[in-house]
Amino acid sequence: MPNTEYEAVIGLEVHAELKTESKIFCSCSTEFGAEPNTQICPICTGMPGVLPVLNRKVLEYAIKTGLALNCEIAEFSKYDRKNYFYPDLPKAYQISQYDLPICRNGYLEIEVDGQQKRVGITRVHMEEDAGKLVHQGTITATPYSLVDLNRSGVPLLEIVSEPDMRTPQEARLYMEKLRAILLFLGVSDCKMQEGSLRCDANVSVRPRGETRFGTKTEIKNMNSFRALERALEFEIDRQIELLEDGEKIVQETRTWDESKQATFSMRSKEEAHDYRYFPDPDLVPVVVDRDWVEAVRETLPELPDAARKRLVQNYGLPEYDATVLTLTKDTLDFFDRCMEEYHDAKVVSNWIMGELNRLLNQQNLEITECKVTPFGLVSMLRLIDEGTISGKMAKSVFEEMFATGKQPEVIIKEKGMVQISDESALEPIIARIVADNPKVVEDYRNGKDKAFGFFVGQVMKATRGQANPKMVNDILKRILSGA
Amino acid sequence: MELCQLTAHELKDKLVQKEITATDILDSCLQRVAQVETQVKAFVTLTEESARETARAVDEKGDYRGLAGITCALKDNLCTKGIRTTCSSRMLENFVPPYDATVVRKMKDEQAVILGKLNMDEFAMGSSTENSAFFPTSNPWDLERVPGGSSGGSAAAVAADEVIYALGSDTGGSIRQPAAFCGVVGMKPTYGRVSRYGLVAFASSLDQIGSLTKDVTDCALVLNLISGYDKMDSTSVNAEVPDYTRFLVPDIKGFKIGVPREYFQAGVDERVKEVIKQALLKMEDLGAMVEETSLPHTEYALPAYYIIAPAEASSNLARFDGVRYGLRDTEAENIIEMFASTRARGFGPEVKRRIMLGTYALSSGYYDAYYLKALKVRRLVKEDFDRAFARYDVLAVPTTPTVAFKIHEKSDNVLSMYMSDIATIPINLAGVPALSIPGGFVDGLPVGLQLIGKPFAEGTILRVAYTFEQNTDYVGRKPKLGVN
Numbered sequence A: 001m002p003n004t005e006y007e008a009v010i011g012l013e014v015h016a017e018l019k020t021e022s023k024i025f026c027s028c029s030t031e032f033g034a035e036p037n038t039q040i041c042p043i044c045t046g047m048p049g050v051l052p053v054l055n056r057k058v059l060e061y062a063i064k065t066g067l068a069l070n071c072e073i074a075e076f077s078k079y080d081r082k083n084y085f086y087p088d089l090p091k092a093y094q095i096s097q098y099d100l101p102i103c104r105n106g107y108l109e110i111e112v113d114g115q116q117k118r119v120g121i122t123r124v125h126m127e128e129d130a131g132k133l134v135h136q137g138t139i140t141a142t143p144y145s146l147v148d149l150n151r152s153g154v155p156l157l158e159i160v161s162e163p164d165m166r167t168p169q170e171a172r173l174y175m176e177k178l179r180a181i182l183l184f185l186g187v188s189d190c191k192m193q194e195g196s197l198r199c200d201a202n203v204s205v206r207p208r209g210e211t212r213f214g215t216k217t218e219i220k221n222m223n224s225f226r227a228l229e230r231a232l233e234f235e236i237d238r239q240i241e242l243l244e245d246g247e248k249i250v251q252e253t254r255t256w257d258e259s260k261q262a263t264f265s266m267r268s269k270e271e272a273h274d275y276r277y278f279p280d281p282d283l284v285p286v287v288v289d290r291d292w293v294e295a296v297r298e299t300l301p302e303l304p305d306a307a308r309k310r311l312v313q314n315y316g317l318p319e320y321d322a323t324v325l326t327l328t329k330d331t332l333d334f335f336d337r338c339m340e341e342y343h344d345a346k347v348v349s350n351w352i353m354g355e356l357n358r359l360l361n362q363q364n365l366e367i368t369e370c371k372v373t374p375f376g377l378v379s380m381l382r383l384i385d386e387g388t389i390s391g392k393m394a395k396s397v398f399e400e401m402f403a404t405g406k407q408p409e410v411i412i413k414e415k416g417m418v419q420i421s422d423e424s425a426l427e428p429i430i431a432r433i434v435a436d437n438p439k440v441v442e443d444y445r446n447g448k449d450k451a452f453g454f455f456v457g458q459v460m461k462a463t464r465g466q467a468n469p470k471m472v473n474d475i476l477k478r479i480l481s482g483a
Numbered sequence B: 001m002e003l004c005q006l007t008a009h010e011l012k013d014k015l016v017q018k019e020i021t022a023t024d025i026l027d028s029c030l031q032r033v034a035q036v037e038t039q040v041k042a043f044v045t046l047t048e049e050s051a052r053e054t055a056r057a058v059d060e061k062g063d064y065r066g067l068a069g070i071t072c073a074l075k076d077n078l079c080t081k082g083i084r085t086t087c088s089s090r091m092l093e094n095f096v097p098p099y100d101a102t103v104v105r106k107m108k109d110e111q112a113v114i115l116g117k118l119n120m121d122e123f124a125m126g127s128s129t130e131n132s133a134f135f136p137t138s139n140p141w142d143l144e145r146v147p148g149g150s151s152g153g154s155a156a157a158v159a160a161d162e163v164i165y166a167l168g169s170d171t172g173g174s175i176r177q178p179a180a181f182c183g184v185v186g187m188k189p190t191y192g193r194v195s196r197y198g199l200v201a202f203a204s205s206l207d208q209i210g211s212l213t214k215d216v217t218d219c220a221l222v223l224n225l226i227s228g229y230d231k232m233d234s235t236s237v238n239a240e241v242p243d244y245t246r247f248l249v250p251d252i253k254g255f256k257i258g259v260p261r262e263y264f265q266a267g268v269d270e271r272v273k274e275v276i277k278q279a280l281l282k283m284e285d286l287g288a289m290v291e292e293t294s295l296p297h298t299e300y301a302l303p304a305y306y307i308i309a310p311a312e313a314s315s316n317l318a319r320f321d322g323v324r325y326g327l328r329d330t331e332a333e334n335i336i337e338m339f340a341s342t343r344a345r346g347f348g349p350e351v352k353r354r355i356m357l358g359t360y361a362l363s364s365g366y367y368d369a370y371y372l373k374a375l376k377v378r379r380l381v382k383e384d385f386d387r388a389f390a391r392y393d394v395l396a397v398p399t400t401p402t403v404a405f406k407i408h409e410k411s412d413n414v415l416s417m418y419m420s421d422i423a424t425i426p427i428n429l430a431g432v433p434a435l436s437i438p439g440g441f442v443d444g445l446p447v448g449l450q451l452i453g454k455p456f457a458e459g460t461i462l463r464v465a466y467t468f469e470q471n472t473d474y475v476g477r478k479p480k481l482g483v484n
């Protein structure tokens, strides 16, 4: 934030789609990407006379999430109807939880500039997703719209934070940590692009030192971590400018426009809906018995914070490495599997955070989708250790492994990429290069360090990078000093 | 006597003895429909063809278990796959459900011969069947009078012998009040006894499916068929279903019958009171202990009901928006206009009135004062019943304050129409079972005696009702419909 006289107050409302096999109140599949209206039944299309029946798996996932977020699990909670008309909402009400959510009063921890910071979780509740509208052309000019109800009734968790965040960066760290926790629990895919993780933000600003909250706005339509950070930056600046100009902030809902990189007003508080919440008489209240909660607690996997500590303590990894390796469960699994067969954690970490992540980002792939296996990476590291290939060669071997999925030994054989560690082979090559460049030898003797690097480069060029670098160094030094 | 005039258990005996066939019963009913339907107007849809097919199939098999082969009909708010289900509303005039309600599936499994769908007040909102968007139904005892509602078509069809029995639904008296007006036996089971899956919801926490039959034995047979836990309805109760015919014992010696005085106060016709008084004397003669008692919160039941039921209805009926099924105004310029004009055209005035009442009661700022308060009253009403049932086996009261009123007599006076359910509404709020049985007559019109039981004590009610039926001659009397 450029203006240091103000501070921002940020709270996030996150919707995570749960990856149960069937929907929350019927037995239809939740699979993503099916043909429109192929995963529907009378219940999730809101036919007259149908009734919802709770999928117990949803409740289990909600409890699991609540426990992972250090929440109290309510012994008694209930479902409520949120009433509003919209063509993608078949019953004209959404079954949600209003005043008695399943989880409340939790927190998660983020690391800001080396300090642990606790962000409160106000509540976690279960609800159903709506369908989706498909417009012909643009929404304003469309002659008609189509309704796809495949998503109608897909279970969601709404996770509401306390207004504890002060910067867009903290908001982003919170989202990353929350995503990591959900991924570790295995309750959601958390794909922001596909909409299985969505986030709205409440943001206000106030003069630094002020304890009361300023007037807040709600920001919607942020479809990536980057969008979240950018939208918050924009909105905070906008609000500060208004205050500086002596104007008032209007309480309203605003939408983030990615192409314009700005927020725009959607509706004011006066236009806000009255959802007429009331308890859904079709569903019995949820009574969770303590034994079940404890049984669910027993099934909790290692969570990101614990994993991070483990990596630091057991392997001596830097905090930064540990944080990156625990951003997703899949990355941690990859690392852990490497460590079952390899001794040097920092080397593994460097390769995962470096080359592997670079290639994944470049091709927009998940670690589970990539062709390099932990076994492949470890095999390659062993080839380096044994001196079969150099670190430099390893980079191109790794790229080939990433592209084709072949084992490193195979790639080396196919390309003839074996490191030359034979003194009798290297010495004549080096001697010839030294002999051919008397002027550089002169420079070297006059103390110019660059000259040594020139010779190394020439040797590598002549051997197509396959010369053992340590051996090249030794031989060069000997020839240059002795000759 | 024609076959259509007999009860289900009498017909069942004849079927089992191979004296008659299911097709004979159907033919008799169809002949009756041809004779009287233009006067009674009970049916919205006749399904003669599929009824014939079922009857033929039952006869071929020759297995007359349960209610197999007996002709019946359904209130038109029970979803029937492939057969339109209108709720007597323009909104669903051409709506054909893609699935069967659980009770309908049970009836099909039993090979019940379903002759059609019966008229009702639109979306079950009303007490006279005058709120049907299509036509009013007449009371077979006096065609100028209403059959009651909202299951008026069901009660009239049974009273007129067009079918042997019918299913209805009861949210505030919608089975018992028309049963009383038409002189048949109407049972509203305990909330949760019968699955609501496939019943087009009016007020979900009050709705319950039940039967309209010619006598108490038939009531037990139908209850056997439709009761039971259903995994498709979370509010259905997983409790054992007894064979209700076991309770058909003509003996109530030592039974304790409570008579709450609040049900005999102002507004109840003196002649109706007298009929009920005589019925209670009869019970005493039969060895029951009859005692006056009090349900002190009774007077608050009606206002609480007219908050809770419309509130739930306003939400339940919101899905009729023209998007997926039913009526749609295709002329509308945009989606908001389409919602509004579809609903303006599709719903009748009483439905609109209740949607507005309910929307108001749930609105922010009014919720606590109306809806929440009504829920508290509901609890008090329920506790009244709990206390009474600690002392009594059943409670006995009139089903309605008056006998059937004239068509148009109350249609312009909403409050006086609402008052006709004053003795049935508290039972729905409490969720307990109740049955209306003909308890006598006033000026040739039937009077309903209402017997109320503990939750899941339908059997006790049946035993008291059966004993009364066997010792009086009110059940089985027929209206003099102009047949010849």
Ligand SMILES: [Zn+2]
Binding pocket: A023, A026, A027, A028, A039, A040, A041, A042, A043, A044, A045, A153
């Ligand atoms: Zn479904």
